[in-house]
Amino acid sequence: MSHLLTILFGRLPIGWLQLTHSRGRFFAAVAGVAFANLLVFMQLGIMGALNNSTVAPYDILDADIILSSQDGNTLTDGGHIPRARMFQALGVAGVSDASALFIGNLPFTLEDGSSVSLLSFGMDVAKPLFATPAIATSLEKLSLENTVLLDEGTRGMPKDVIAELIDGGQFRFETGGNTLTAIGTMDVGVGFLADGMMIMSDQSFMRVFPGRSSGAPNHILIRIADGVSNDAVVARLMNTLPSGNLRIQTKSGSAANDLAYMATERPTGVIFGFGVFMGLLVGLVIVYQVLSTDVADHLREYATFKAMGYGQSFFLGIVFEEAIILALFGFIPGILVSLGLYAGLVSFTGLPVEMNAGRALLVFFGTLMACSLSGAIATRRLANADPADLF
Amino acid sequence: MGNASITTRGLNHFFGKGDARKQAIFDVNLEIERGSLTILMGPSGSGKTTLLTLIGCLREVSDGSVSVLGHELNNADEDLLVGLRRRLGFIFQAHNLHESLTSTQNVLMGLQVHGGGNPQKQRDAAHHILNLLGLADRRDYLPSNLSGGQKQRVAVARALVSNPEIILADEPTAALDKESGHKVVQMLKSLGKARGTTTVMVTHAPRILEMADRIITLEDGHIVSDQRQ
Numbered sequence: 001m002s003h004l005l006t007i008l009f010g011r012l013p014i015g016w017l018q019l020t021h022s023r024g025r026f027f028a029a030v031a032g033v034a035f036a037n038l039l040v041f042m043q044l045g046i047m048g049a050l051n052n053s054t055v056a057p058y059d060i061l062d063a064d065i066i067l068s069s070q071d072g073n074t075l076t077d078g079g080h081i082p083r084a085r086m087f088q089a090l091g092v093a094g095v096s097d098a099s100a101l102f103i104g105n106l107p108f109t110l111e112d113g114s115s116v117s118l119l120s121f122g123m124d125v126a127k128p129l130f131a132t133p134a135i136a137t138s139l140e141k142l143s144l145e146n147t148v149l150l151d152e153g154t155r156g157m158p159k160d161v162i163a164e165l166i167d168g169g170q171f172r173f174e175t176g177g178n179t180l181t182a183i184g185t186m187d188v189g190v191g192f193l194a195d196g197m198m199i200m201s202d203q204s205f206m207r208v209f210p211g212r213s214s215g216a217p218n219h220i221l222i223r224i225a226d227g228v229s230n231d232a233v234v235a236r237l238m239n240t241l242p243s244g245n246l247r248i249q250t251k252s253g254s255a256a257n258d259l260a261y262m263a264t265e266r267p268t269g270v271i272f273g274f275g276v277f278m279g280l281l282v283g284l285v286i287v288y289q290v291l292s293t294d295v296a297d298h299l300r301e302y303a304t305f306k307a308m309g310y311g312q313s314f315f316l317g318i319v320f321e322e323a324i325i326l327a328l329f330g331f332i333p334g335i336l337v338s339l340g341l342y343a344g345l346v347s348f349t350g351l352p353v354e355m356n357a358g359r360a361l362l363v364f365f366g367t368l369m370a371c372s373l374s375g376a377i378a379t380r381r382l383a384n385a386d387p388a389d390l391f
Numbered sequence: 392m393g394n395a396s397i398t399t400r401g402l403n404h405f406f407g408k409g410d411a412r413k414q415a416i417f418d419v420n421l422e423i424e425r426g427s428l429t430i431l432m433g434p435s436g437s438g439k440t441t442l443l444t445l446i447g448c449l450r451e452v453s454d455g456s457v458s459v460l461g462h463e464l465n466n467a468d469e470d471l472l473v474g475l476r477r478r479l480g481f482i483f484q485a486h487n488l489h490e491s492l493t494s495t496q497n498v499l500m501g502l503q504v505h506g507g508g509n510p511q512k513q514r515d516a517a518h519h520i521l522n523l524l525g526l527a528d529r530r531d532y533l534p535s536n537l538s539g540g541q542k543q544r545v546a547v548a549r550a551l552v553s554n555p556e557i558i559l560a561d562e563p564t565a566a567l568d569k570e571s572g573h574k575v576v577q578m579l580k581s582l583g584k585a586r587g588t589t590t591v592m593v594t595h596a597p598r599i600l601e602m603a604d605r606i607i608t609l610e611d612g613h614i615v616s617d618q619r620q
């Protein structure tokens with residue numbers, strides 16, 4: 001290692017030799033950085049799962065523009081909008097079709113007596129184009145009264161039930177005085193939003209949710225004609241539709257807004273953001289502590305090097321060398337343990353917690369930056385190395 | 392400049408400020424010839440170390456003039472000082488070796504300050520000088536595994552390995568036994584003859600005084616005697 005670094009730097013790897021000389025301190029520092037990495041990875045992992053959950057339902061919709069009420073927060077946490085807007089929108093140039101989307105949460109008692117909640121979408125089965133192709137083909141079958149498609153990832157649902165459904169079987173269940181029949185599955189993975197999800201016709205939705213009126217859906221989905229730009233249609237809709245309590249967004253814009261809302265306005269998002277910040281801070285403090293003690297412990301040696309004619313950049317080089325070594329050696333165990341914990345979380349909670357290259361790179365460069373910053377602060381102590389005091 | 396490698400003119404030095412201000416060096420005028428071995432003597436507190444650090448570019452010269460290897464140190468910028476330090480060799484009273492580096496690596500630090508260079512040649516040079524100082528079998532030891540005298544010899548090797556033009560030594564033989572102390576001074580003397588290396592050394596060891604070209608005695612910051620022999 002030392003030999004390799006010598007070739008790399010064209011000088012003795014003083015930082016490496018110095019760090020590894022006091023093994024106890026080195027391992028403590030590496031463990032500290034690894035722990036900080038772990039904190040950040042866990043926070044980001046759960047935050048990522050939260051984000052995935054938030055936008056997952058968008059994946060089953062195929063729409064260009066979504067009309068929603070202003071007092072809604074996200075797609076699945078929204079207010080109502082008059083269905084009249086749909087008819088008005090159909091009259092706007094560039095709009096090729098529009099459809100109402102109803103959303104509700106249905107409690108369901110499992111065989112073992114525990115209760116889960118199912119996020120339920122009611123859609124117009126005569127307009128399958130508003131669902132993604134995988135679901136669109138099954139959508140027509142949902143015109144049969146009280147039939148549903150059930151999310152494969154629904155928590156608490158026996159594995160054999162799902163397997164049978166995938167094989168073309170059926171599953172009958174009772175909820176709120178209604179008997180529903182699952183006739184197929186979809187793969188959404190709603191994670192944090194609910195325990196599971198199902199999709200049904202708007203007719204069935206009204207039966208299952210007797211309090212809801214077909215005149216007040218949650219959203220209006222809009223598809224635009226070929227060759228027309230989203231923005232142009234959005235602008236025209238804004239001009240045409242009554243502006244009271246109405247939000248007009250593209251599908252991707254709506255998803256982005258949902259993410260921003262979850263990150264900044266919901267306590268969970270804020271807590272996770274704070275967790276990431278704390279992880280960074282822990283790493284920063286540990287690395288600063290180690291590096292500045294290390295500088296303080298070697299002031300005499302540094303003063304000697306100064307007397308020998310080594311300049312400031314040499315000493316900065318040592319401290320940054322140490323910072324980079326700590327970042328590297330801390331990151332590796334940090335990400336390995338995180339991967340293990342991610343796998344554990346997935347198998348225990350079913351939440352969509354996953355590592356991706358982007359996050360790994362982000363955390364690695366974050367670690368590198370934090371370590372370098374700590375190193376930069378620690379170098380202030382170098383000024384105390386005065387070669388005149390050596391004699 | 393002539394043949395002098397160190398010249399001082401009207402050199403004064405003060406420590407502290409205000410009421411605590413205290414003069415440690417008084418009007419010192421010296422010319423030290425290239426290749427000579429000069430010994431500084433004097434009671435404790437007489438200013439020997441202060442004078443050495445002024446010449447060694449380790450302390451700011453603010454009153455009077457010091458010229459080292461043809462460069463004026465009064466008002467010199469940091470780059471000039473750093474550059475000059477690379478042409479000097481220091482041997483301190485304490486060895487000041489880096490605890491995490493082996494003997495060879497400590498000596499290499501004396502070479503690598505010049506940048507570049509062939510790593511294998513540098514390693515050979517370090518081993519060569521360690522051999523000369525009787526440390527052939529200790530070259531891969533960490534300082535913690537060396538005796539006091541061995542550590543001091545590694546420090547001497549570190550100072551000499553880059554062929555400095557001036558060697559400044561402050562009681563270097565304190566930690567050395569008589570025989571290796573003598574051997575080190577013998578080396579310095581022959582370097583003076585062969586390469587023109589100038590040595591200024593603080594010491595009181597009688598056997599070494601005999602080998603000196605010149606003995607300067609300080610008292611309370613004044614030169615009180617200057618003998619050539």
Ligand SMILES: Nc1ncnc2c1ncn2[C@@H]1O[C@H](COP(=O)(O)OP(=O)(O)O)[C@@H](O)[C@H]1O
Binds near residue numbers: 415435438439441
């Ligand atoms: N860093 C310093 N600050 C204040 N006074 C100092 C300092 N270094 C040395 N002195 C004073 O300068 C005088 C000369 O000291 P020094 O050069 O160390 O003497 P020597 O090396 O001959 O024993 C002494 O009176 C000492 O107390």
Ligand SMILES: [Mg+2]
Binds near residue numbers: 391439440441561
């Ligand atoms: Mg002294």
